[in-house]
Amino acid sequence: MAELKSNSAPSAERKLHWADEAEEEATSKSAPPKLSWGEVAASSVDALSICETEFNGFLDEPEALNINAVTTGDTPYTSASTFEDLKLTPALLKGLYTDLKFQHPSKIQAISLPMILTPPYKNLVAQAHNGSGKTTCFVLGMLSRVDPNLKAPQAICICPTRELAIQNLEVLRKMGKHTGITSECAVPMDSTKYMSFAKRPPVTAQIVIGTPGTIKKGISAKKLSIGSMKILVFDEADHMLAEDGFKDDSLRIMKDIQRISDHCQVLLFSATFNQIVKNFVARVINDHNQLFVKKEELSLESVKQYKVDCPDELSKVMVIKDRILELGENLGQTIIFVRTRHSASTLHKSLVELGYEVTTIQGALKQEDRDKIVKEFKDGLTQVLISTDLLARGFDQQQVNLVINYELPVKHENHSEPDYEVYLHRIGRAGRFGRKGAVFNLLMGGRDEMLMEKIERHFNSQTAQVAAWNNAEDFKGALKAAGLL
Ligand SMILES: Nc1ncnc2c1ncn2[C@@H]1O[C@H](COP(=O)(O)OP(=O)(O)OP(=O)(O)O)[C@@H](O)[C@H]1O
Ligand SMILES: [Mg+2]
Secondary structure (H helix, E strand, C coil): CCEECCCCCCCCCCCCCCCCCCCCCCCCCCCCCCCCHHHHHHHHHHHCCEECCCCCCCCCCCCCCCCEEECCCCCCEECCCCCHHHCCCHHHHHHHHHHCCCCCCCHHHHHHHHHHHCCCCCEEEEECCCCCCHHHHHHHHHHHHCCCCCCCCCEEEECCCHHHHHHHHHHHHHHCCCCCCCEEEECCCCHHHCCCHHHCCCCCCCEEEECHHHHHHHHHCCCCCCCCCCEEEEECHHHHCCCCCCHHHHHHHHHHHHHHCCCCEEEEEECCCCHHHHHHHHHHCCCEEEEECCHHHCCCCCEEEEEEECCCHHHHHHHHHHHHHHHHHHHCEEEEECCCHHHHHHHHHHHHHCCCCCEEECCCCCHHHHHHHHHHHHCCCCCEEEECHHHCCCCCCCCEEEEEECCCCECCCCCCCECHHHHHHHHCCCCHHHCCEEEEEEECCHHHHHHHHHHHHHHCCCCEEECCCCCHHHHHHHHHHCCCC
16 A cells, blocks of 8 residues: 655644544644534525435445435435446456445435436535444545546545545455546555655645545645545544544635635535534535434444442453453454543553453554554454554444443543544444444443433434343343343
């Protein structure tokens, strides 16, 4: 894989972002929002011209997923019940059917792809559930809109972490295998291979997927040409445009591109868009179609959520050891989320001392170690992965049945306030594309209970209590009820 490289060294004093990225920083302060997304939606309802067909009977995806559409202008969009309806090239259809083994578009694919692929190629802000197939929407969008005869960058996809950029590139390469379209990953490389942008050849790949810092540097160094840009995608877009995310870099890239290629289509995809981001999006993305989901309908029914009261930290370790690890491979793969790098390494040490094989990923590791740990997990060589929020968003591994919140996610600026979006993304690592899954939230004391209550209220989702942290039957019952045993 050809890689562009960032010249930013990880800073020891940097503040920890939700995703625990080591290499990318955001710095901006934004003006207060003027118009909320809700207001835009309401004022545009009269213009709604989408034709919806019945969405049910898909292979894995639950029928109940509810996505609302609001379009602007007078272009009618007919949702696609087959990939053929989208008039994709034979090369792309081959990739979808033969390499990815997809049979039908999922609901978000059926609705969003006609919006992406129909002239005048309007901007799109698309929200859909975790694991519902958003990657395919923007990957097919990029592959379809690129002119294969023009050997210059025409599509950029920006992701919050190197792991997600690499994963999305892998999907793109598989889907586009028969198209001849070229692609490149723009993420930081480890310091031993560093080469300044000035010394690198210009990017010739037609699609570039990467992290914001590296993409920004490629553009500034005039090594990543934006003159022929047709489509700009933000995956995990709410985080990419958030104050404590990558707002500065994202806006800068968007403005640079729009200044030169005024018809560049912008696509924003995420499972979550909180009100602050919605308001901001309404201000910065011109004339866009929207797909959105009510927050009360975002939790996946196929993923059962549990809470477990644990008297102290040792009991949390024992729950993982005796109730989860002892069941071994019967459970499929497990991700244990922790809040800080420090927690990641102390939990890792505790479990290794007890004789269990676990791997741990967090932003302070060397890039090549991060890549190795993810690859081993994706290849099924490791069963249990401890992670900071580095993997909370987008990480797709269908074999993950179980997510454990060793610590609940909280807002950086206020630890009494849950980070609702991160909670949803974490639990969405299980139950991909309608699969069954379970989540255990390990609560230690009143503060955790209060956080859990707030989360339940926010998403209107029920979290069942596991009666006793030290009772094997209680856990087996919970896992059975989730369909995992
Ligand atoms: N049409 C389809 N048919 C079968 N499987 C599909 C289809 N579309 C996507 N998938 C599979 O569903 C899984 C989840 O897809 P994807 O990672 O795109 O979800 P997502 O919506 O981006 O979720 P998240 O919000 O968590 O990032 C992937 O393993 C993908 O291969
Ligand atoms: Mg995704």
